[in-house]
Amino acid sequence: MPTETITIATDAGHELTGSLEMPTGLVRGAALFAHCFTCTKQSRAAVSVARALSREGIACLRFDFTGLGGSEGDFGRAGFATDVADLVAAAEDLLRRFAQPVLMVGHSLGGAAVLAAADDLGFDKVAAIATIGAPSDVPHVLARIEGDIDAIREQGEGPVTIGGRDFSLSREFIERVEATDLLEEVGKLRCPLLFLHSPTDDIVGIENASALFGAARHPKSFVSLEGADHLLLDHQSAEFAAGMIAAWAKRYLPLRDDWPLPEEGIVAKTGHGKFGTEVHTSNHSFVADEPRSYGGDDxxxxxxxxxxxxxxxxxxxxxxxxADRKGWPLEGVTVEVTHERNHADRCDHAEAMAEGTKMQALNRRIAVHGDALDADQRRRIIEIADKCPVHRTLEGELHVHTESTD
Structure with a gap:
């Protein structure tokens, strides 16, 4: 999927860096991903979820909170309230660009942040919210900090270690974390909610999911991430969580009214990336692209x-x-088709072609399955392959007519 690097201006006067994963085809909506405590937009969960959503036509922005990754600002003085403000600033950017309510997704403390940010952003601007391993008690994160919290309260600042990384933490950071009543915030939400949590999460226990789910109003859903660790370091766990969120979110980001759904034929519309193209039939949509070796996104x-x-x-x-019409015991067929651009190089009837004409070919290999078929039945089934309508179209006199509709 095409990825755009963007910057987000904050009210605090510094900039945040983000990566916007764009669908290869048309965009049905936008999502915002909040990473876990002291992680960055490059975490496995952030990347997996963002790309899974983009495959479903949902543009997803993953960004670094204040003072983390490539974002400006002082993490040690920021605190939870700053994370919430960062989310509101990033969501407002998406709202300006895509002009429709945003899906909010958060991992761990990022999950708590998106729950708290919805009220500040405005429920009319939030399509739905999904959290992964979110704590129900925001001060819970203080237990993950190695350092003298009491000394920081008294002196105003001090050194700590979080997840093996050294930071200088302020009294303001601690006070902002302790001031949040997340369950009260969740009880005020007026949007669809999805809680994903591992029952074996040894950092944020499953009881947190129970508390959040109990505080939430309907519509609300829960998905158990059985066997997953808190950070979703296992690729399969991350992909499972991403796939569940993407499937659930499509209900709340419906197809746009201006998407082409032709009564006949197909409509192809340029998407994103170098070659990405969305194809629509009357009932289906899919993406066409080119491989990476040709400069596409595959x-x-x-x-x-x-x-x-x-x-x-x-x-x-x-x-x-x-075979069905004949009542023959055909169990199935396997058809392999390859395209040959320079068929004249290895055929004996190239001289019959007009000068300058390029001869191409489609090579078809067919396996007929069914032990109960006799030799004559197999022969007739193979012969009928040349009668298929597409075969006849390709070998008939085919004209392509083009007109401009501008």
Whole structure:
């Protein structure tokens, strides 16, 4: 998927850095991802969720909170309230660009932050909220800090270690964390909620998910991340969480009214990246692209893949329909189709072509499955492959007519 690097201006006067994962095709909505405590936008969960959402047509912004990763500011003086303000600033950027309510997703303390930010942002601007391993008690994070918290309260500042990294923490940071009543904030929410949590999370226990779920109003949902660790370091766990959020979110970010859904044929519209193109039929949508070796994002089949698929699928359907009509014991067929650009190099009828004409070919290999078929039945099923409608179209006299609709 195409990734844009963006900067977000904050009311505090510094800038945050973010990566916006854009769908290869058309955009059905936008999402904002808040990373875990002292993590960055490059965490496994952030990247997995953002890219899973973009595959579903949802642009997703993952960014670094104040003082972390590539963002400006002082993390040691920021605190939870600053994280919430950062989220509001980032969400406002997305709202200006995409002009529709935003999906909010947060991991660990980032999950608590998106829950708290929704009220500040305005419920009319939030499509839905999903959290992963979020604490129900924000001061819970102080237990993960190695340092003399009481001395910091007394002296105003002091050194600490968080997740193996050294920081200078301020009294303001601690006071802002302790001032948050998250369950009260959750009780005020008026948007769909999804809580994902591992029952074996040894950093933020499963009882936190129970408390959040109990405080929330409907519609609300819970997904158990069985076997996952708190940080979703395991690739499969991260992908599972990402896939569940993406599937759930589509309900709250419906297809836009201005998306093309033709009554016949297809409509292809340029998407994002170098070659990304969205294809719409009357009932389906999918993405076409080019491989990375051609400068594409490899997010969908190529145009020639689709051409090969048209012949292969029509061949398989025609053969099955014929066998079914005859009542023959066909168990299935396997059709392989490849495209050959310079067929004249290895054929014996190239001289019949007009000078300057490039001869191409589609090579089709077919396996007929069914031990109960006799030799004559197999022969007839193979012969009928040449009768498939797409085959006839490709080998017939085909004209392509183009007109401008500007």
């Amino acid at each position: 997010s969908g089949p190529t145009p020639y893949d689709l051409l090969n698929a048209a012949l292969g699928t029509c061949t398989a359907m025609t053969m099955k329909m014929y």
